[in-house]
Amino acid sequence: MTTAIDKAFYDEQGYIIIPNLIPPETFEALEEACERVIAKTRSGSWPHRRTVGRQFPPFDDSNPDSWGVQHLMHPDLDEPAFAEWYTSDALINVATNLLQCNEDELQMELSNLLINPLEHDFALRWHRDDVRENATAEEEAAALALWTHGVQWNTRVLYNVEFALYEDSCLYLIPKTHRFPRTEPQRAQSITQAPPANPLDMPGAIQVTLQLRLTELKYQAGETVIYNNNILHCGAYNSKQRRATLHGCMGDIRGGSTRAKNVLQHGLLWMTEDRFRDRLNERGKRMLQALIDMKNGVQGDLGYSLVNQT
Numbered sequence: 591m592t593t594a595i596d597k598a599f600y601d602e603q604g605y606i607i608i609p610n611l612i613p614p615e616t617f618e619a620l621e622e623a624c625e626r627v628i629a630k631t632r633s634g635s636w637p638h639r640r641t642v643g644r645q646f647p648p649f650d651d652s653n654p655d656s657w658g659v660q661h662l663m664h665p666d667l668d669e670p671a672f673a674e675w676y677t678s679d680a681l682i683n684v685a686t687n688l689l690q691c692n693e694d695e696l697q698m699e700l701s702n703l704l705i706n707p708l709e710h711d712f713a714l715r716w717h718r719d720d721v722r723e724n725a726t727a728e729e730e731a732a733a734l735a736l737w738t739h740g741v742q743w744n745t746r747v748l749y750n751v752e753f754a755l756y757e758d759s760c761l762y763l764i765p766k767t768h769r770f771p772r773t774e775p776q777r778a779q780s781i782t783q784a785p786p787a788n789p790l791d792m793p794g795a796i797q798v799t800l801q802l803r804l805t806e807l808k809y810q811a812g813e814t815v816i817y818n819n820n821i822l823h824c825g826a827y828n829s830k831q832r833r834a835t836l837h838g839c840m841g842d843i844r845g846g847s848t849r850a851k852n853v854l855q856h857g858l859l860w861m862t863e864d865r866f867r868d869r870l871n872e873r874g875k876r877m878l879q880a881l882i883d884m885k886n887g888v889q890g891d892l893g894y895s896l897v898n899q900t
């Protein structure tokens with residue numbers, strides 16, 4: 591697949607929409623795999639999930655309702671479609687273009703799925719994934735300057751025509767805030783741990799909508815927003831609106847250990863096991879080795895990027 595990627599737009603705005611990041615021949619397998627892991631998560635047989643009531647890692651078991659499935663490539667889920675897509679030409683091409691690196695420099699990171707909670711609407715506060723809300727403007731500027739060695743994505747999976755009307759409109763972000771500390775009004779609305787009543791009250795905020803698009807009489811599968819996850823963003827989850835959105839990230843090794851806390855806080859010990867490595871293709875194995883090297887290069891427990899509301 592050759593999608594023209596407007597890197598200049600991404601660098602300036604901090605996000606970019608890509609219409610078709612899932613190759614049509616792999617779509618069905620990916621969609622079916624999503625349905626199965628969602629069912630396991632909802633029934634309680636898959637314990638690694640994002641719990642309603644917890645905005646950030648560590649997630650716990652305090653609520654039976656979920657807004658995400660963690661660790662899609664975990665061997666215990668036994669769904670090879672996820673690793674196949676994670677290492678697909680489509681995704682790798684986008685990552686190497688936006689990171690301006692070689693394929694050999696890519697680092698495997700997170701592979702999760704965002705789903706709608708069933709019982710309650712839920713929301714995340716305005717945040718940057720790896721900069722705390724009480725950071726000073728100087729601390730923000732320093733953290734943002736380092737944050738150029740990774741891409742994060744939300745890729746909408748639902749394809750069935752009956753779901754064609756269901757958009758994913760959960761993500762809000764403020765373009766360009768991956769480059770600048772917050773303005774005073776933005777700071778005032780993001781210093782709190784509480785989610786906003788209306789995300790669009792935030793100065794400069796836009797709502798991102800991922801749809802199933804029909805162009806030239808063909809459905810474009812996997813509409814995606816790629817974003818710098820230190821852009822100021824939030825999420826609002828409607829329990830009535832079906833969501834199945836691949837949510838993951840990838841880094842490049844030139845970032846050294848800058849991404850370690852953000853990534854390792856999700857609990858990635860299982861990725862160091864041979865039984866995971868053995869299931870990957872050669873490209874996947876190389877990317878995994880980069881993650882393991884990063885993990886081995888950091889001392890002790892790095893803790894968590896953000897604090898949950900108590």
Ligand SMILES: O=C(O)CCC(=O)C(=O)O
Pocket residue numbers: 704714719744760761823824825826
């Ligand atoms: O739900 C989303 O689209 C965003 C999730 C998010 O911001 C996060 O997990 O930190």
Ligand SMILES: [Fe+2]
Pocket residue numbers: 717718719819823
């Ligand atoms: Fe986030």
